[in-house]
Amino acid sequence: MWWEYITYFINATVLAAALRMATPLIFASMGGIFSERSGVINIGLEGMMLTGAFMGMLVTFYTNNPWVGLVGALLSGGIVGMVHAVAAVRYKVDQVVSGTAINIFAVGFTVFMLRTIFDVAGTSPAVPRIRTVALPVVRHIPVIGEIIGYQNPMVYMALILVVVVHIFLFHTVWGLRLRAVGEHPKAADTVGINVFLTRYIAVITSGALAGLGGAYLSIAHLSRFGDEMTAGRGFIALAAMIFGKWTPFGALGAAMLFGFADAVQMRLQEVGIPRHFVQMIPYILTMVALAGFIGRATPPKSIGKPYEKE
Amino acid sequence: MELRQSSLSSRNLLVPLGSVVLALLVGAVFVLIAGENPITAYRVLFVESFGSVRSIATTLQRATPLIFTGLGVAFAFRCGLFNIGAEGQLYVGAIVAAIIGVSFGDLPRVIHLPMAVAGGMAAGGIWAAVPGILKAKLGVHEVINTIMMNFVAYYLTDFLVTGPFHGGRWAPETDRVFPTAALERIFLPTRLNSGIILAVVAIAVVYVILWKTKTGYEIRAVGFNPGAAEYGGISVARNMVLAMVISGAVASLAGVEQVLGVHGRFIQRFSPDLGFMGIAVALLGKxxxxxxxxxxxxxxxxxxxxxxxxxxxxxxxxLIVIIQAMIIMFVAADELIRRLFARRGKA
Structure with a gap:
């Protein structure tokens, strides 16, 4: 009886859905890790995702090729990241203010352009999307095959990205430099690391990855852009990054947990648990984690502080 | 610290005015993209917002909630705290005002209206107290917690307005509040209501608290230099929590005004980012x-x-949203603005 109860909520179908829900969060939270590990707060992830979602759709619309659209999303997200970098690093704009401005700008920009280019309100025309693939061999493995054997290529890209970011951050000299800049920029500068350049690259990368996360929504999961379609996922990605303690695998775990909450909410609603309370879980867990009740989440030491060369 | 300047001298006006001009210039580029003449577009913008008594009334009505969120965000800034949670605070304030407004129909107006307003303020204050306490006691940065509280507020009010307090109509909204709890319209046919009077009062009250009371002095001292304030015998923790509570209570009035004065009911996700625009208003208003x-x-x-x-x-x-975002960015990039306009001034 209780076993049936559990398998109703935790089974391969739900976990496969959780992975799909987690994918945009994984991309954006990896982006967040790049930026924040270099010492730049990035609450603009939401706006970068939204821009990526829109530009991914737009480039796909003109080229008829979602893979080219993906490149468009990557570049446009990177450009928004560059704006944040110039503001935060060059002009020492308060990083939270800059992120807020970017989030508001992205909402205005995407709706404005959607209406100007297509003369429609709400949703864009349909465009081709990146289609789901079946993995040979893997999909025949019981359970695991059901979860990861038949997914969108971007889901696999997200999982690979986590490994790549982990190796980059903790097993390469560039990753070490990036972390040094975020923890102790003056010391990093003293040993010859270019703090400004490092932060520029990190924040641009951050935007590019968030842009990919947004594009997943518009040209992989769905095949059109809708107004404000990111719907706060940039902030959930931020939460996943914090809950995962600014580490790639931690953020992956958090994104999976939040994706799972997302995937299971309808089933919980059926047994009388209002889905709105399930939707609150990522945010409340993040506050709990920050408060230190479940192993304290501590941000990089020099986060939010502009660096001034002496 | 740029965020904490106090006086409104002409030199201090350079950055806000320069930012607005620059933002309008960026906006002009977008007007061109839309295939319209910027001068035509901006003339319409100006005439329709200030060209008649009626349009001025509409402008003031649209300004009312922004005064509340702007004041709330500014109050927290004065204590060195960044309250990005005005959006959530105004939602909980709005739902509580609506709940009180649709209940107690037999109360006289002199009790019902103040009760609904005070209830909304209390909810907003409590909502903001949580990140305040976490900051004061545990040192957790208030930015992330206020963002998280926004989402909790969205889902909580989603639940309340589609569940226990769902009104008689199909749409996700409460019933209409009783007339005894409504902020009356003062310039028909516009939706300008007595909330604007409340807003002017709030401006005066915030000014007096900050500059004429010991509490305000302490709050500003903490914002200016927490270490020195603590050394001087001021409780940093206490003042941080207090500043957040007042900030949240004032910001929540935006939601209260929207419910009791404009819509007459709580409508799910009614706010067009009033809380986030409050950040822009606070920054622009120094x-x-x-x-x-x-x-x-x-x-x-x-x-x-x-x-x-x-x-x-x-x-x-x-276009307006784009312009507002640009204003936020430019106001905060005061170094850029000063350089741009100072150079032009010398030439």
């Missing part, structure tokens, strides 16, 4: 109550004129 008023009127005018521009020209109203 965190001074009087500055907040003028910044809110400007933003109210943009919204009013933007809606007309959308109707009368080919420019989508979202």
């Amino acid at each position: 965190n001074h109550p009087v500055g907040v008023f003028f910044a809110a009127v400007l933003f109210g005018a943009l919204r009013t004129g933007g809606a007309a521009m959308d109707r009368l020209t080919d420019v989508p109203r979202e």
